[in-house]
Amino acid sequence: MKKVLIILLVAFVMIQFFQIDKTNPTNNDGMDFIKIKNTPEPIAKIIRSSCYDCHSNETEYPAYSYIQPFGWLVKDHIDEGRKEMNFSTFATYEPKRQAHKLEEAAEYVEQKKMPLESYTLGHPDAKLTDDQRRQLVDYFRKVQKQIQQANAL
Template identity: 60%
Template sequence: MKKVLVIILVAFIIIQFFPIDKTNPPLTPGMDFLKIKKTPPETAKLIRSSCYDCHSNESVYPWYSSIAPSSWFLKNNIDNGRKHLNFSTFATYDINRQIKKLDECVEMIEKDEMPLKSYLLMHQEAKLSPQQKKELISYFKAMKEETQRKTVF
């Protein structure tokens, strides 16, 4: 038993030598969702606190991002989040993709799939109340409708 614990400890120490890259891609303000959609400040604050850590180029890496293997899990979530939806580059999406992403935002909030439960364990400030969920759902639906109107000439 003692040998197993020593092996686990040595493995834990060794994996600390493989840190994640915490560099955020550069920001282009004219591409950011909150700017191009002229999001009201209170709604923008909700989106920033509940979505931007994983779905933008403005990720804030907490203390546990320096400890493997939790850092690897965190980096994987951020990379996947940006791949599926990146609010920092939203303006680069074509209109149909923007509509689809706004629809997915509504769906994810309605189904309680976002923010991720694992994220909420360490970020209670990101937890959305029923009223906040309604606010975001209404906002994303309104932005979807506004975006759809742009496709009609």
């Protein structure tokens, strides 16, 4: 038993040498959702606190991301979040994709699938009240309709 614990401890120490890359991609405000859509500050604040860590190039890595294997999980989650929707590069999406992503975002927020409960446990400021959820859903749908009307989608 003692040998197994020593092996596990050595393995745990060794994996600490394999840190994740915490460098965020360069940001261009001209492509950022909040900037290009002139998002009202109260809504922008909600989006920044509840969405941007995983769905933008403005990730603030938590202290536990320096401990492996947690860091690997965090990095995988961020990479997946950015792949699904990246608010920092929103302007690069075709209008049809923009509208679709906002439709999905509204549904996920409304159905309480976002932000993830596992995320809000470590980031209590990201937890949304029912009123904040409603505000986000309404805003995402409003912008979605504006995009669709402007591009006759």
